[in-house]
Every structure is written in structure tokens, then in C-alpha cells.
Amino acid sequence: MEKARDGGKKGTVSRRQLLQGLAVAGGAAIIGTSTEVFADGKFSGWPDRRGMLTDLTECVGCRSCEKACNEANRLPGPEVPFDEKSVFERKRRPTASAYTVVNRYEPKSSDKPLYRKVQCNHCNEPSCAAACPVKAYTKTPEGSVLYNADVCFGCRYCMVACPFYVPAYDYDSALEPKIVKCTLCYGRISKGGIPACAEACPAGAVTFGKRSDLIKLARNKIRKNPDKYIDRIYGEYEVGGTSWLYISSVPFDQLDYPNNIPEKPLVEQTKGFLSAVPMVLTIWPALLTMCYAATRNKEGKE
Amino acid sequence: MNDETIAKAESFPARFTDKLLMGMSWAEYSKKLITPFNIVAMIILCVGFPLIGLRFYKGLAAVTHSSNEYPWSILLGWGLFAGVPLSATGYVMATTVYILGYKKYHPLVRLGVLTGFMGYLFAVIYLLIDIGRPWRIYYPMAVSYGPTSVLFLVAWHVSTYLTVQLLEFSPAILEWIRAQRVRKWAILITIAMTIAGVILSTLHQSALGALFLLAPGKVHPLWYSTFIPVFNFISSIFGGLCMVIAVSTVCARWLRDKADDTFLSNLDPLTVGLGKAAAVVMFVYFVLKLIGVAHDDNWALLGTGYGYWFLVEIFLFVALPVVTLSVGVKKNSAGLVRFGAFHAIAGIILNRLNLSIITFNYNLPDHFHHIVPPAKEALIVLSIITFHILLFRWILNRMPVLREDPDFPEEDH
Numbered sequence: 001m002e003k004a005r006d007g008g009k010k011g012t013v014s015r016r017q018l019l020q021g022l023a024v025a026g027g028a029a030i031i032g033t034s035t036e037v038f039a040d041g042k043f044s045g046w047p048d049r050r051g052m053l054t055d056l057t058e059c060v061g062c063r064s065c066e067k068a069c070n071e072a073n074r075l076p077g078p079e080v081p082f083d084e085k086s087v088f089e090r091k092r093r094p095t096a097s098a099y100t101v102v103n104r105y106e107p108k109s110s111d112k113p114l115y116r117k118v119q120c121n122h123c124n125e126p127s128c129a130a131a132c133p134v135k136a137y138t139k140t141p142e143g144s145v146l147y148n149a150d151v152c153f154g155c156r157y158c159m160v161a162c163p164f165y166v167p168a169y170d171y172d173s174a175l176e177p178k179i180v181k182c183t184l185c186y187g188r189i190s191k192g193g194i195p196a197c198a199e200a201c202p203a204g205a206v207t208f209g210k211r212s213d214l215i216k217l218a219r220n221k222i223r224k225n226p227d228k229y230i231d232r233i234y235g236e237y238e239v240g241g242t243s244w245l246y247i248s249s250v251p252f253d254q255l256d257y258p259n260n261i262p263e264k265p266l267v268e269q270t271k272g273f274l275s276a277v278p279m280v281l282t283i284w285p286a287l288l289t290m291c292y293a294a295t296r297n298k299e300g301k302e
Numbered sequence: 303m304n305d306e307t308i309a310k311a312e313s314f315p316a317r318f319t320d321k322l323l324m325g326m327s328w329a330e331y332s333k334k335l336i337t338p339f340n341i342v343a344m345i346i347l348c349v350g351f352p353l354i355g356l357r358f359y360k361g362l363a364a365v366t367h368s369s370n371e372y373p374w375s376i377l378l379g380w381g382l383f384a385g386v387p388l389s390a391t392g393y394v395m396a397t398t399v400y401i402l403g404y405k406k407y408h409p410l411v412r413l414g415v416l417t418g419f420m421g422y423l424f425a426v427i428y429l430l431i432d433i434g435r436p437w438r439i440y441y442p443m444a445v446s447y448g449p450t451s452v453l454f455l456v457a458w459h460v461s462t463y464l465t466v467q468l469l470e471f472s473p474a475i476l477e478w479i480r481a482q483r484v485r486k487w488a489i490l491i492t493i494a495m496t497i498a499g500v501i502l503s504t505l506h507q508s509a510l511g512a513l514f515l516l517a518p519g520k521v522h523p524l525w526y527s528t529f530i531p532v533f534n535f536i537s538s539i540f541g542g543l544c545m546v547i548a549v550s551t552v553c554a555r556w557l558r559d560k561a562d563d564t565f566l567s568n569l570d571p572l573t574v575g576l577g578k579a580a581a582v583v584m585f586v587y588f589v590l591k592l593i594g595v596a597h598d599d600n601w602a603l604l605g606t607g608y609g610y611w612f613l614v615e616i617f618l619f620v621a622l623p624v625v626t627l628s629v630g631v632k633k634n635s636a637g638l639v640r641f642g643a644f645h646a647i648a649g650i651i652l653n654r655l656n657l658s659i660i661t662f663n664y665n666l667p668d669h670f671h672h673i674v675p676p677a678k679e680a681l682i683v684l685s686i687i688t689f690h691i692l693l694f695r696w697i698l699n700r701m702p703v704l705r706e707d708p709d710f711p712e713e714d715h
């Protein structure tokens with residue numbers, strides 16, 4: 001770098017230095033603090049964060065949780081009543097008017113159907129949050145991943161990034177569309193309550209508690225009943241761990257749980273790229289100025 | 303107000319219409335506008351623009367295939383993901399001429415910069431139609447920062463680069479309106495703008511690929527690779543080179559009277575030169591793509607349906623155009639090079655659509671349903687393309703892009 005400056009023509013030195021300075025300063029402003037991404041590796045923050053344990057073997061598919069969620073969040077009424085079983089004929093996913101849905105599976109390895117409740121898993125290091133260019137998502141100490149419609153501009157990158165296909169979007173709203181997803185009943189749990197779905201479940205399939213306690217509980221259940229459960233807690237490590245945990249009697253991929261996602265938080269995937277950015281911002285201007293100086297001199301001689 | 307200012311105020315509108323109508327009277331000008339091309343274009347706009355209105359009246363669901371599973375549809379797949387690499391024309395040409403010092407390519411610089419500027423401008427237009435609350439588009443820049451997001455980077459870079467390209471192109475505008483003094487300043491900042499442009503381009507071209515790094519398990523493993531940012535950056539280089547060949551070909555055919563001798567007589571040798579550079583870069587890209595498969599040990603996947611599709615992409619749409627370009631260069635045939643360039647452009651479009659739409663969520667049932675856009679969305683895209691062409695032609699007709707203005711000879715920057 002120094003050499004290039006000295007090698008250049010006297011008169012252009014200050015101008016080139018100025019350009020370099022401008023480019024670097026401008027670049028730094030543009031990229032901001034992108035390298036101070038999330039903490040490395042395992043998420044260590046908020047040890048008290050809450051979670052939910054779903055025991056898939058207990059769920060009876062009554063959809064009480066869907067109903068309770070709908071009422072607690074004052075969502076629009078369902079197209080099909082909550083006691084209607086015909087909804088199980090196809091697989092559903094959360095939509096703009098439903099934070100949670102229950103699907104039925106009939107895996108060969110099980111003699112009775114299994115029901116899977118789908119909602120935001122409240123990842124420890126959520127990729128929806130890592131994706132959002134306006135920081136509309138926050139992971140709270142209570143464990144909830146919250147969305148703020150006041151800053152969202154509707155790019156839907158969070159939906160692309162969520163490995164569990166959770167955030168739903170208000171495609172029918174022309175002027176005020178927003179992302180819709182489960183909040184882990186933040187309003188209730190921050191006041192010491194429990195989420196509406198957990199409260200409503202008549203079968204005890206959904207348990208609310210401290211995430212670390214839930215993992216112990218799940219392990220105990222598996223240990224005590226090794227014939228009933230497969231030896232895995234889904235959500236313990238997936239994408240760095242999620243607040244929502246599941247135990248089951250059949251392998252999770254038979255229930256459409258994504259099983260091709262890494263154990264590291266997804267934000268790790270882009271870290272390498274983001275940390276290369278400042279490098280480009282500092283090396284490129286110098287390199288290009290050198291090139292410019294070199295070709296300029298060459299032509300001067302011709 | 304004294305007489306002098308009144309006279310000025312009168313002459314300004316007159317001069318202005320003179321500029322706009324290219325020296326013709328209203329009657330002459332409107333008569334010239336009635337051509338088959340313009341009539342077809344008008345019909346397309348008359349259908350497409352109201353559909354854009356519908357989007358803002360009834361929501362995206364009324365016109366697009368965007369869904370909860372596939373949030374990004376053809377509006378972004380085409381408008382942003384394919385549009386931006388093909389708009390790399392500005393930075394590749396400015397680098398060639400101003401940084402690397404290949405002055406003989408000077409006749410193509412302005413065309414490159416204009417193509418790039420318009421490409422980005424329209425990428426933003428597609429974006430404004432697609433995002434939910436377009437009036438908040440500046441939020442990542444001013445209201446709420448999400449620096450962990452690759453899209454945050456893209457937002458900043460695309461907007462800054464749009465400004466940079468406008469400044470790069472400003473001498474042409476200033477020559478058109480004869481603003482001598484401002485133009486001098488605009489020329490002075492050319493190098494700074496070129497350097498800024500290269501940096502911004504390197505980053506956001508690769509960032510557009512890096513966006514998908516956050517979705518492993520969603521993008522098919524043959525397209526998902528830690529190299530995506532590198533692939534996207536490198537392909538943007540030959541994308542830009544080939545677009546310059548394509549656009550200059552079209553201009554030399556249909557806007558001959560707006561081009562000067564320097565442009566027309568140099569075009570063939572310059573085309574071959576650009577083709578040579580494109581072939582080299584494209585070959586490197588091809589090899590890297592193979593290394594990508596080896597690096598992730600995805601050989602086994604090549605035997606699947608998506609594997610065949612991948613082979614189609616890299617052999618028919620990368621390797622084959624490389625061969626065409628190389629033969630064209632060897633035989634010094636601008637025609638063959640042009641053919642190869644158009645082919646390579648198709649390859650880039652295919653690649654970006656593969657990444658953002660065709661292989662995205664390949665593992666969901668009903669995957670193929672969403673790939674074909676609904677008619678309304680296709681018509682919106684078609685009308686924006688038409689508008690793009692009309693505006694582009696409008697500028698080329700007026701400003702000194704394909705020619706040098708005799709009053710403003712090329713200066714040594």
C-alpha cells in the first residue's frame with residue numbers, strides 16, 4: 001500500500017489518499033457492526049429461559065390448543081370449527097390467522113395415529129432474527145422470540161430463513177401486511193402465567209417450564225420408558241437448540257420434522273461471509289488504487 | 303423582475319421541450335411515436351400497470367404465487383436475483399477502462415454504466431412491488447438496523463450503488479442539458495466512483511447468493527454450497543461482460559442513428575475482446591462449480607432428477623457457451639461471440655432462478671406447482687420489462703451514450 005502511494009505521481013498522492021480514506025470510511029458506515037454477530041457456538045444467554053415440552057405420545061388430536069391459542073390471541077375465527085376432524089385430511093401449517101395447527105400422522109411403525117402440533121419453536125439463536133434487515137425480531141430472556149410489526153417492511157426474508165416453516169404472512173393485506181407467528185404467550189408468561197395452549201391441553205401433552213428443567217423431564221421420561229420413546233429430544237440441539245422440545249415414539253422425520261438441518265445455529269452459516277466483508281472493504285480500495293496508479297503510469301510513459 | 307429574467311424564464315421551457323422532443327415539434331414527435339413496437343408496448347403496459355394497482359389494492363395474494371412456503375416468487379427471482387448480476391455491466395466496464403486502463407473500450411463505458419444503473423433501478427422497482435410496505439424501504443438505512451442480516455448489507459449496498467451509478471452516469475445527463483461546469487466536477491469523481499462501485503458490487507453480488515446460506519435444508523444441496531457467494535460474484539463478472547455485448551448488439555441494430563462512427567466501427571473487435579474475457583472468467587466459474595460438487599461430495603446426487611437438472615445447467619448453460627465464446631474469439635467472429643453471450647446470459651438467469659425458486663424448498667410436496675407463475679404475475683413482470691426497454695430507449699435517444707458529444711471530447715480522467 002505504502003509502496004503504491006510512493007510509486008504514484010507526486011501530484012496525485014493526496015487525491016488518492018483522500019479517495020482511499022473516503023472509500024474505507026464510507027464502507028465502514030455502510031456495513032456498521034456486522035461482525036459482532038451473535039455469541040459463538042452454544043447459546044449461553046438467559047439461563048432461565050422458558051420452554052415447552054410436547055410429548056407426542058400423549059397428544060390426542062383434540063385441537064384444544066388451537067382453540068385456546070385462537071382465543072388468547074384474538075385471532076379471526078377458524079374456517080372449519082375446532083372440533084372438526086376433517087382438517088386432518090391434509091397437512092396444514094401456521095397461517096396469518098393461526099399461530100398453531102395440529103396435524104395427524106399415521107406412521108407404519110406406530111399402531112395408533114400421532115398428532116404433531118406446529119408453531120414457532122422459539123429458537124435459542126433464531127435465524128428469523130438473524131435474517132431480518134430491520135431487527136424486527138427479539139429473543140427475550142423469557143425465551144419468546146417476538147416480532148415487531150412497527151419496523152417490518154415485509155421483505156419476508158425471515159420466512160425464507162426459518163428452518164421450521166413458521167412465520168406466516170398476511171398476503172391478503174394490501175397496505176398493512178405483517179408476519180404472524182406464535183409468541184410463546186409472552187404477555188402471559190412475563191406476568192408469571194403459562195401459555196394458553198399448555199393450559200388448555202386436556203391430555204397433558206404440552207408442559208411449560210424452564211427449558212433446562214424440561215430437558216431433564218424429557219430425559220427422565222425416556223429413561224423410564226425406553227420402549228415407548230425413541231432416544232431423542234427434538235429441539236435440544238437442532239439449529240443450536242429451541243425453546244420448544246419434543247419427544248416421540250417414532251423417528252421425527254416420519255412426522256415431517258426437518259432432519260437435514262445443522263446442529264449449529266443457522267447464523268453460523270453466514271458468519272464467514274459477514275466477517276469477510278470488512279476485509280473486502282479495506283483491501284479492495286488499496287488494491288484498486290494500486291492498479292489504477294500502475295496503469296496510469298504505464299500510459300503516461302507510452 | 304427585469305426583462306432579462308423574463309426572457310430566461312421563457313426560453314427555458316422552450317429549450318426543455320426541445321430537448322425532450324429531440325428538436326421536433328409536438329406533431330412531428332407524436333407521429334413518429336406510432337410504430338408497431340410502441341403499439342404492442344402500450345398494450346402490454348395497459349394490461350400490466352393496472353395489475354400492479356391491483357397488488358396495492360388487494361394484496362400480493364391477488365397477483366402472485368408468493369405463499370407462506372415460498373415467500374419469494376418470480377418478481378424477485380427474475381427482478382432481483384437474475385436482474386442484479388446482469389446489471390454488473392457498469393462496474394465491469396468502468397473497471398476495464400478506468401482501473402485496468404484498457405482505454406480502447408471507452409466507447410462502451412457509458413452504455414455499460416447506463417445498463418447497470420437501469421438494471422438496479424428496476425431491481426428496486428420489482429422490490430417495491432414485492433415487499434409488503436414499500437414506503438418503509440428506507441427503514442434498514444434509517445430507522446432500525448439489523449446488521450446481522452445479509453439482506454441488510456444488500457439493502458445498503460444496492461441503494462448506495464444506485465447513487466454511485468447515477469453519479470457515474472451524470473456526465474451524460476449534464477452534457478445533454480449542457481451544464482458545463484457541473485459536468486467538470488462529475489468527471490473529477492469518476493475514479494472514486496469506479497472504486498466505490500467495484501467494492502459495493504463485489505459485496506452485494508456475492509451477498510445476494512449469501513442470502514441463501516441461511517437456508518440449508520431448503521435449497522437443494524447441489525446448489526447450496528459455502529461457495530455460493532463466490533459463485534455469484536464470479537458469474538456476475540461474465541454476466542456483466544455478456545450483457546454489454548448483448549445490449550450493444552441490440553443498440554447497433556436498432557439505434558444506429560444514435561451511435562457515432564467510433565462506436566459502430568469498433569464494436570466488432572471490442573465484442574470479441576469482451577467475449578475473450580467472458581470466456582476466461584466463465585471457464586473459471588465452470589471449474590469452481592465442479593469443485594463445489596467435489597467439496598461437498600455431492601457426486602451421488604448427480605444421478606437424481608435434480609442432478610440431471612444441475613448437469614443441464616452447468617453443461618448446456620455454462621460449458622457450451624464457453625465453447626461458443628472461445629471458438630468465436632479464435633475465429634475472430636463477433637457474430638459467434640454474440641451468440642455465446644446471449645446463451646451465457648440465459649445461463650445466469652437459469653442459475654439464479656434455480657437458486658431462488660426452482661430448487662428452493664425442493665423437499666416440499668407440491669413443489670412444482672409454484673414454479674410456474676400465475677398469468678397476472680407474469681404480466682406484471684412483462685410490463686415492467688417493457689417499461690424498462692422504453693425508458694432505456696428514451697435515454698439512448700437523447701443523451702450521448704452511444705456517441706461522443708462533439709462539444710465534450712473525451713478527457714483524460
Ligand code: SF4
Pocket residue numbers: 119120121122123126127128129145161162163164165166167181
Ligand atoms: S422457529 Fe422459525 S420463526 Fe420461530 S424462532 Fe425459530 S427461526 Fe424464528
Ligand code: SF4
Pocket residue numbers: 131132133134135136137151152153154155156157158159179
Ligand atoms: S418480513 Fe419483516 S420481519 Fe421478516 S425479515 Fe422482512 S422486515 Fe424482518
